Amino acid sequence: MRAGELMDMFGQGQGQSHGQNVGNPERAISAATGGLLALKGLRRGGLSGVLMALAGAALVKRGVTGHCAIKQRIQDGKGLGLGKGIDNLTGFGKRHEAKPSDYFKHGIHVEEAVTVQAPAGQVYTFWRDFNNLAKFMKHVKSVEVLDEKKSHWVVEGPAGKNVEWDAEIINEEEGKLISWKSLPGAEVDNTGTVQFREAPAGRGTEVRVTMEYLPPAGKLGLAIAKVFGKTPGAEVRDDLRRLRQIIETGEVPTTEGQPRGPGTRGRVQTAVVDRATKIMGTTDEVKGNQSARFGRDAGQDREDPVTEESSKRQGSEEQEQDDQNAGHKGSANAPSNSNSSRSASKSDTTSTQGGAE
């Protein structure tokens, strides 16, 4: 990719021209640090990993374009907006309201659907009670209902920092759909609709989420994220699967906390599945992947990306071992104030305790 293209991609989403205001050595450091952060975020996977990667991408942008929004703000006499935290460091700090044309030009489009065995009215009612959303939206830490239309969202963001915004319901039809948009000042502008529709002949209710959001660091960050981690679409698909599990069974399946032998080496990693996918899903690209057969080999493969889920664990006794893994420092960020239903819904993964050798 030529540098010009790179800069074009980074230039998206800001709606203003930037002059160079960062010196060359600083640009190089910024770009390198950003690259590392991006890689780390991508290894971590999941939405928080994606956001971390986006933060890194913003630093890369700073290096490549030679423009720093923070310096610009200082130069413009606007100040840093103390208390805004990580956002200013990562380019999240824009404070204008996203217009439809912004979404059209620069937005990331996500559309996912799941069919749930329950009447549309029931699924709608469950969703419309926003207190339920954190039960199945994995990265959403809380949704506080402010009034009939407005709510405040706290979502797990990069490097353990939260991303927050206020949202407003802009359209709703009981039992059929809910549309929302984020309000001015959102750290990640987003808008979307969830629809509830009866599937044919008693097949349940189709729940379809259509949403757009503006990635803080433009589309390049997302392009990198798609190559290495879960796409936002896959994250929404996982969330909708949990919605179905909760409505159909009343719980989210888990193995976290079950016994296992002391012979555990490392942990189950999505990399093993990726390799298995190569082996079992396609016929090419499989040479040299024999080790995928054996969990033992996979466990020793410590350089591989760690599952997003394992970083959500709340137990602390394994932390030291975990920290041997790059990109795993987010482990201690599990919410400490989660209620019981939350923690049940959040612990949907394999136990990975103990005994790393």
Place this chain on the structure above:
Amino acid sequence: MKALCWNGPKDMRVEEVPDPKILNPRDAIIRVTSTTICGSDLHLYDGFIPTMMAGDILGHEFMGEVVEVGSGVQNLKEGDRVIVPFCISCGGCYYCKRALFSLCDNTNPHADWVEKLYGFSTAGLFGYSHMFGGYAGGQAEYVRVPMADIGPLKIPNGLSDEQVLFLTDIFPTGWMAAENCHVQPGDTVAVWGAGPVGQFAIRSAFLQGAERVIAIDRVGDRLMLAATASGAETLHLDDVDIYEALRDMTGGRGPDACIDAVGMEAHGFGAMGVYDKVKQSMMLESDRPHVLRQMIHCCRKGGTLSVPGVYSGLIDKFPYGAAFGKGLTLKGGQTHVQRYLPDLLQMVIDGKVDPSFVITHHLSLDDGPEAYDMFLHKRESCMKIVLSPGKEKQLGAKAERAQAVRS
């Protein structure tokens, strides 16, 4: 508690692990009284199923006594004696509501992995790799049973563990294999593999009205059991050309239905056998499809191929042209155990079937590692091993010393 843990290919160990506890409202904890090693466990033992982790507790055929139930389980109580189906099913999803329990939408915590591999996820299974949920299995003193209000079946007094244990998997699996053949009066069913599932497929095909059942294997003892226990005719793989023999036995028509009770680790012959073995060991194909190929060739036109044997991924040189040209029906899938349990239990109660006829060994859970090895190599005519957690160790030097001291 003690549990039988997978530590790598051909490396099973009895290890001390924490007791399981209730993790979700619909969980129950079962004290295991009897468990067995399934033929499909050998695929894990050999290391042919991906996403295994050292420390995983195996075992998906087990029964025992309920010792604890979660707040969401109303139909079980402490002290109930139950058998537990190997597939974990929620009872509320599209598939469970249609009695397709092994296709349950909601019980695999790693559903996204299976979606990558298969397009859509199937049910979580006990002790069968992390891809299928990563649930700790029942080759242990205690086991946690999720969705305990749907799976476990209470066993009436008067029936021994040995009589009902195989309702957890191999009896329903053999039964569903025969059911998938849609046996019609006068039909001949050929069954590849006279192991435990094959034995139940043979018995079930007769119970469902087959005129003749032909068992095919390369282990004499197993063919003998198929003949004596269920009345099957037998073909030894080493003695005859299977296609010619089946054609001849059916008056030139070929069998009406064929059952593959062998699966992904079939032993092939000649150049093709070597080809598959090499490709599988290189992970260039995950499954060795000798039986499938042979069934396509041998089955009569318009017949049915039923596949209870486990396949997990890719196969190679699959003669689909022949299957297409002959208009064959192919049916497979993990068993919807819960669907068959009431009827099959009634058959056991009525004395129509005594599933214990496949048992060759009663051992202790402590004998697990040796038992896997014996089962894999079919030593001592090994067909089906029942492991009891409470029993004293039977095999190995320690047991021999204990024996010497006693005598």
